[in-house]
Amino acid sequence: MAPIVILGSGLAGYTVAREFRKLDAATPLTVVTRDDGAVYSKPMLSNALAGGRSAAALASADAAGAAAQFNATVRAHREVTAIDTGARSVTLANGERLEYSQLVLALGADPIRVPLAGDAADAVMQVNDLADYARFLAAIEHATHVTILGAGLIGCEFANDLLASGRRVDVIDPAPWPLGRLVPERVGRAMAAKLGAAGVNLRLGTTAAAVERAGTRLRVQLAGGEAIDTDAVLSAIGLRPRTQLAQTTGLTVNRGIVVDRQLRTSAPGVFALGDCAEVEGQVLPFVMPLMNAARALAKTLAGQPTDVRYPAMPVVVKTPAAPLAVSPPATWAQGNWHFEEGADGSLAATFVDAQGGLLGFALLGGAPATRQALTRRLPAVLD
Numbered sequence: 001m002a003p004i005v006i007l008g009s010g011l012a013g014y015t016v017a018r019e020f021r022k023l024d025a026a027t028p029l030t031v032v033t034r035d036d037g038a039v040y041s042k043p044m045l046s047n048a049l050a051g052g053r054s055a056a057a058l059a060s061a062d063a064a065g066a067a068a069q070f071n072a073t074v075r076a077h078r079e080v081t082a083i084d085t086g087a088r089s090v091t092l093a094n095g096e097r098l099e100y101s102q103l104v105l106a107l108g109a110d111p112i113r114v115p116l117a118g119d120a121a122d123a124v125m126q127v128n129d130l131a132d133y134a135r136f137l138a139a140i141e142h143a144t145h146v147t148i149l150g151a152g153l154i155g156c157e158f159a160n161d162l163l164a165s166g167r168r169v170d171v172i173d174p175a176p177w178p179l180g181r182l183v184p185e186r187v188g189r190a191m192a193a194k195l196g197a198a199g200v201n202l203r204l205g206t207t208a209a210a211v212e213r214a215g216t217r218l219r220v221q222l223a224g225g226e227a228i229d230t231d232a233v234l235s236a237i238g239l240r241p242r243t244q245l246a247q248t249t250g251l252t253v254n255r256g257i258v259v260d261r262q263l264r265t266s267a268p269g270v271f272a273l274g275d276c277a278e279v280e281g282q283v284l285p286f287v288m289p290l291m292n293a294a295r296a297l298a299k300t301l302a303g304q305p306t307d308v309r310y311p312a313m314p315v316v317v318k319t320p321a322a323p324l325a326v327s328p329p330a331t332w333a334q335g336n337w338h339f340e341e342g343a344d345g346s347l348a349a350t351f352v353d354a355q356g357g358l359l360g361f362a363l364l365g366g367a368p369a370t371r372q373a374l375t376r377r378l379p380a381v382l383d
């Protein structure tokens with residue numbers, strides 16, 4: 001019998017494998033991945049520099065270890081270029097065909113690149129997997145100053161981590177405050193003040209227009225004419241679900257690969273989860289949603305069709321200089337933000353609807369118990 005085939009060895013792919021093996025020890029399982037198949041937790045990439053951790057130290061197992069752990073065949077460094085949903089097979093870049101009984105797309109997301117002018121535009125780095133992290137680490141070995149494009153979650157985390165590793169950091173973002181899409185203005189400005197006080201040089205309300213070589217260093221030209229001389233530039237603008245393979249296969253794609261609550265794509269026997277998927281209209285590129293999706297999908301693959309359920313899933317932003325937990329409301333139109341400053345300097349923003357129901361929060365500082373108490377009051381994201 002053809003194996004269940006999982007495309008992708010990130011948290012989504014390997015969590016499905018792990019959860020499936022808890023239910024079914026025997027059905028053949030194959031993981032195909034274009035990276036090296038190492039097992040690692042991606043969130044660690046943006047808080048490992050300060051601890052001096054190498055890429056190898058972040059991997060808990062290599063492809064062979066993963067194969068043993070999940071009783072699976074792991075085909076590393078293999079890119080899938082086509083899917084034939086009629087014949088139930090995938091084609092690899094080397095022309096090899098693999099048949100599947102059920103197929104799981106766990107393909108992740110691509111970093112968004114902004115068009116930049118300048119002869120060093122191609123020197124701008126991004127960190128979205130372990131290999132990127134290894135390259136970035138090598139590139140900044142002697143760097144004393146790093147410039148980050150984007151003050152979102154990942155940009156702020158890297159800024160804090162680079163700072164803690166003893167480097168100077170500039171962060172450029174067109175928005176007036178960091179994490180603009182996740183937090184209201186007052187929290188964003190308080191976050192900016194804390195990061196600034198810690199030493200991060202936030203340059204908000206502007207964009208990078210070009211990156212040029214300046215001797216052995218780089219020069220980032222800002223839209224307003226100012227320039228920053230720096231040793232390395234990291235782009236953290238955002239991520240876009242990897243949908244191309246699904247699209248050329250003819251699967252329904254919107255912002256992500258469209259799936260229903262059983263993670264079913266528009267083709268029979270083909271499922272998707274993680275950063276590449278749009279589950280009931282929602283693209284949630286975080287760990288908690290994919291863990292919940294993986295548990296439900298494992299049951300479905302094992303013959304017990306199961307809907308995914310998302311509880312409230314706040315994200316803890318890994319910025320020790322400005323600890324933030326956030327659960328943004330699904331829509332900002334039906335409610336209002338309320339603010340409360342704690343005696344400990346914390347700032348709690350709660351988003352409450354007309355009936356007094358809590359729909360979201362942003363908590364800057366404060367005790368984990370406060371976060372837990374607020375989380376318990378939130379509605380489920382998918383019930």
Ligand SMILES: Cc1cc2nc3c(=O)[nH]c(=O)nc-3n(C[C@H](O)[C@H](O)[C@H](O)COP(=O)(O)OP(=O)(O)OC[C@H]3O[C@@H](n4cnc5c(N)ncnc54)[C@H](O)[C@@H]3O)c2cc1C
Nearest residue numbers: 008009010011012034035042043080108274275285286287
């Ligand atoms: C720096 C950073 C910090 C983060 N911190 C947090 C955090 O603190 N909390 C949180 O909740 N979330 C965080 N996230 C988001 C979270 O890490 C992701 O949502 C999650 O790791 C996505 O996992 P995935 O398996 O869907 O995708 P990925 O890990 O990107 O895996 C995709 C896999 O697909 C493979 N692949 C792609 N195309 C092909 C192909 N054609 N053929 C074969 N294989 C293919 C790739 O090789 C890879 O193995 C962070 C993300 C980043 C980048």
